[in-house]
Amino acid sequence: MSPKGAQPDFVETVVNVRYAETDQMGIAYYANYLVWFEVGRVAWCKAKGFHYADMEARDKHYLIVVEASCRYKSPAHFEEDIVVRTSLARANDRVIRYRYEIRRKSDNHLLATGETAHVVTDINHKPSRLPDRYRAYFSLPPRV
Amino acid sequence: MSPKGAQPDFVETVVNVRYAETDQMGIAYYANYLVWFEVGRVAWCKAKGFHYADMEARDKHYLIVVEASCRYKSPAHFEEDIVVRTSLARANDRVIRYRYEIRRKSDNHLLATGETAHVVTDINHKPSRLPDRYRAYFSLPPRV
Amino acid sequence: MSPKGAQPDFVETVVNVRYAETDQMGIAYYANYLVWFEVGRVAWCKAKGFHYADMEARDKHYLIVVEASCRYKSPAHFEEDIVVRTSLARANDRVIRYRYEIRRKSDNHLLATGETAHVVTDINHKPSRLPDRYRAYFSLPPRV
Amino acid sequence: MSPKGAQPDFVETVVNVRYAETDQMGIAYYANYLVWFEVGRVAWCKAKGFHYADMEARDKHYLIVVEASCRYKSPAHFEEDIVVRTSLARANDRVIRYRYEIRRKSDNHLLATGETAHVVTDINHKPSRLPDRYRAYFSLPPRV
Numbered sequence: 001m002s003p004k005g006a007q008p009d010f011v012e013t014v015v016n017v018r019y020a021e022t023d024q025m026g027i028a029y030y031a032n033y034l035v036w037f038e039v040g041r042v043a044w045c046k047a048k049g050f051h052y053a054d055m056e057a058r059d060k061h062y063l064i065v066v067e068a069s070c071r072y073k074s075p076a077h078f079e080e081d082i083v084v085r086t087s088l089a090r091a092n093d094r095v096i097r098y099r100y101e102i103r104r105k106s107d108n109h110l111l112a113t114g115e116t117a118h119v120v121t122d123i124n125h126k127p128s129r130l131p132d133r134y135r136a137y138f139s140l141p142p143r144v
Numbered sequence: 145m146s147p148k149g150a151q152p153d154f155v156e157t158v159v160n161v162r163y164a165e166t167d168q169m170g171i172a173y174y175a176n177y178l179v180w181f182e183v184g185r186v187a188w189c190k191a192k193g194f195h196y197a198d199m200e201a202r203d204k205h206y207l208i209v210v211e212a213s214c215r216y217k218s219p220a221h222f223e224e225d226i227v228v229r230t231s232l233a234r235a236n237d238r239v240i241r242y243r244y245e246i247r248r249k250s251d252n253h254l255l256a257t258g259e260t261a262h263v264v265t266d267i268n269h270k271p272s273r274l275p276d277r278y279r280a281y282f283s284l285p286p287r288v
Numbered sequence: 289m290s291p292k293g294a295q296p297d298f299v300e301t302v303v304n305v306r307y308a309e310t311d312q313m314g315i316a317y318y319a320n321y322l323v324w325f326e327v328g329r330v331a332w333c334k335a336k337g338f339h340y341a342d343m344e345a346r347d348k349h350y351l352i353v354v355e356a357s358c359r360y361k362s363p364a365h366f367e368e369d370i371v372v373r374t375s376l377a378r379a380n381d382r383v384i385r386y387r388y389e390i391r392r393k394s395d396n397h398l399l400a401t402g403e404t405a406h407v408v409t410d411i412n413h414k415p416s417r418l419p420d421r422y423r424a425y426f427s428l429p430p431r432v
Numbered sequence: 433m434s435p436k437g438a439q440p441d442f443v444e445t446v447v448n449v450r451y452a453e454t455d456q457m458g459i460a461y462y463a464n465y466l467v468w469f470e471v472g473r474v475a476w477c478k479a480k481g482f483h484y485a486d487m488e489a490r491d492k493h494y495l496i497v498v499e500a501s502c503r504y505k506s507p508a509h510f511e512e513d514i515v516v517r518t519s520l521a522r523a524n525d526r527v528i529r530y531r532y533e534i535r536r537k538s539d540n541h542l543l544a545t546g547e548t549a550h551v552v553t554d555i556n557h558k559p560s561r562l563p564d565r566y567r568a569y570f571s572l573p574p575r576v
Contacts, residue, residue, distance in 0.1 A: 072353055072356075125313075
């Protein structure tokens, strides 16, 4: 993000692949990567200083997924520790974009990359704006 | 249930086993049977003449699971059609009990049996009573 | 498929949204769309005349997902019937690409679109070629 | 542990409830408790000194679930840390039984209890006996 091409600000969290997440190919089923991205987002929020649960329960605002994509490079296996790395790709007070990497913990091997986009909505799922108290978490300047 | 050992009143619905539901043992993962029981309950409600979705959305009452059990006799495999058979085991206006059988469609082979128990709650998840308009569906006499 | 820009050849299958597939937002959780795409692929294979299960069990070849993406237009709800429409986007004997639409059955409203890409592998998950007997299903000419 | 009927030997592991695991009731969906029991079993094996993954991959033996039950006392919510407590209830070299408790981490409140039973099978899913090298982990005496 810095002018010198520094690494984006990834937040890391570790997930252990569950038996439930494998399929008969003997590897983690592809839809689970989107679940792991969500685990990554929750960890990202916590690392930034808030709980996504509060945005819903207290502030009655939601981040609804509008796009998701994943490129699968190498399979994940039962009982492997994987690192879910989450960074904010872009944000304004209406649309939030995240980027993800999933790596095998033992050797840092890249297993997958992905992106999601989310629109901010109110409790009725209508497009809205990020509540002011969350702006700083998403690196948005205070509103004047 | 009748003195002559008549069959309980099973409602049947067919589910095709999904790849997502298999695990690395090459068979359907055990937690999915509880999902299929839920598919069976939804089919049971429809067969009785109502939608469970309406009980929640319109009548603000919920059937919260308090017990679930399953005995696995024989595995289910990807792409197999299975028949989920659901019957009301017992009901009063506070607690509902269902029984289930899961059979392979091709040869009627029994794959699993199970039970669930549900308490009726209001929208705040507090114990409540079945709304009157649903009593008949559960073979309960009208309230006087 | 026709030279005049005709509709691609979509195979349709209906899925009823399960309670298990909803989340606390009251709508179907986003990862489930990838499960529904898989249900669509299985239906597509069947409509073309083969079972994907056989490609694995008998021919020891696998279609491993390497890319998946989904654009979510409108949410899906519990008990709604949705139509999963699957078409072959592009295929050679090493890589298969599918396209999907998910529509609400009641009014044909578009809920989501998506794509997946799959590489053909052998039983050891090494890149391979589509077994000859499957070429016609994917509109590939016989090998000489 | 003690001769005087002390507490069974529970192994504990912490799980954070995922958004994917909630349903439209706003609580964790009931089938996920069986997934958490599996997470508990994997933690139990690790605590005893082996990996369940190795029993499958190296020793070609499987623990297939034949019974599962759960009593739900109090709901689990998104982002809550829950403690899965797993103990061996009974074991011989053909059948293994586990017991579970799920507690909210913040206040130790009991959310659910459960049991599972597993039969030991070979790679073809035929009943077999626990490989000798695993006997001690299940508190079974060496075979003579």
